[in-house]
Amino acid sequence: MSQAPAAEPKIIVVFGAHPDDVEIGMAGTIARLAQAGNDVYVCVATVPDNREQRMAEAREAGRIMGVKDILFMPLKSLDLGYNRKSIGTIDGIVHDLAPHSIFTHWIEDSHQDHVNLTRCVIAATRKNHFNVYMYEQTIPGGITPAAFRAQYLIDITGFIDKKMDSVRAHASQIGRNGDWWIEGIRGRAMYRGYQMRARYAEAFEIIKISGDTDLFSGEHEQSIARLSEADSEFAILE
Numbered sequence: 001m002s003q004a005p006a007a008e009p010k011i012i013v014v015f016g017a018h019p020d021d022v023e024i025g026m027a028g029t030i031a032r033l034a035q036a037g038n039d040v041y042v043c044v045a046t047v048p049d050n051r052e053q054r055m056a057e058a059r060e061a062g063r064i065m066g067v068k069d070i071l072f073m074p075l076k077s078l079d080l081g082y083n084r085k086s087i088g089t090i091d092g093i094v095h096d097l098a099p100h101s102i103f104t105h106w107i108e109d110s111h112q113d114h115v116n117l118t119r120c121v122i123a124a125t126r127k128n129h130f131n132v133y134m135y136e137q138t139i140p141g142g143i144t145p146a147a148f149r150a151q152y153l154i155d156i157t158g159f160i161d162k163k164m165d166s167v168r169a170h171a172s173q174i175g176r177n178g179d180w181w182i183e184g185i186r187g188r189a190m191y192r193g194y195q196m197r198a199r200y201a202e203a204f205e206i207i208k209i210s211g212d213t214d215l216f217s218g219e220h221e222q223s224i225a226r227l228s229e230a231d232s233e234f235a236i237l238e
């Protein structure tokens with residue numbers, strides 16, 4: 001039985017204002033996207049402190065999630081505003097990578113860097129034909145007047161260990177936020193999972209959908225490949 005031809009990998013770009021933001025928000029989804037054969041790029045807008053250590057932690061987390069690459073944008077924390085410099089930097093990344101889908105912070109997040117980054121991403125994606133999603137508010141985060149609308153839930157049951165390991169890779173932040181920070185992140189994934197009758201899930205709001213929304217088509221191909229292998233083993237036994 002011939003193996004189905006592999007589809008072109010889809011390019012997915014995930015923006016986070018700081019190292020560890022994307023892991024808290026959607027590491028399970030990133031790991032699942034990567035395993036499905038997509039090329040996932042994580043773009044970290046700014047590294048606020050302990051630059052070398054935090055970049056090393058982010059790279060280790062990226063390795064755990066299986067990302068294609070981590071891009072550290074050349075922005076200082078003070079530069080990360082809703083301004084031409086930030087938007088121009090994101091414009092360049094979007095132009096170079098031509099992604100299928102983009103993920104960014106929730107625009108009502110309580111941290112100004114998170115909000116500014118998403119406003120810049122929206123400006124940079126205004127003329128393009130791809131999907132743009134927002135992951136849930138970063139933990140720890142404050143109360144804001146808005147309520148997150150979980151419009152798109154992704155089952156990460158098989159990827160919760162990678163999610164938690166990728167968060168723990170940010171060892172400098174565990175000391176700052178406490179062990180219970182880790183359990184809060186897992187607890188939210190359980191809460192979102194329960195809403196879709198899965199053990200664990202991550203939730204997203206949709207900014208726009210411009211075309212193909214199938215982010216996990218590679219999973220189908222992998223299962224066909226596994227079936228093919230099973231067939232040939234069976235044939236040998238016969």
Ligand SMILES: [Zn+2]
Pocket residue numbers: 017018021111113114138
């Ligand atoms: Zn952050």
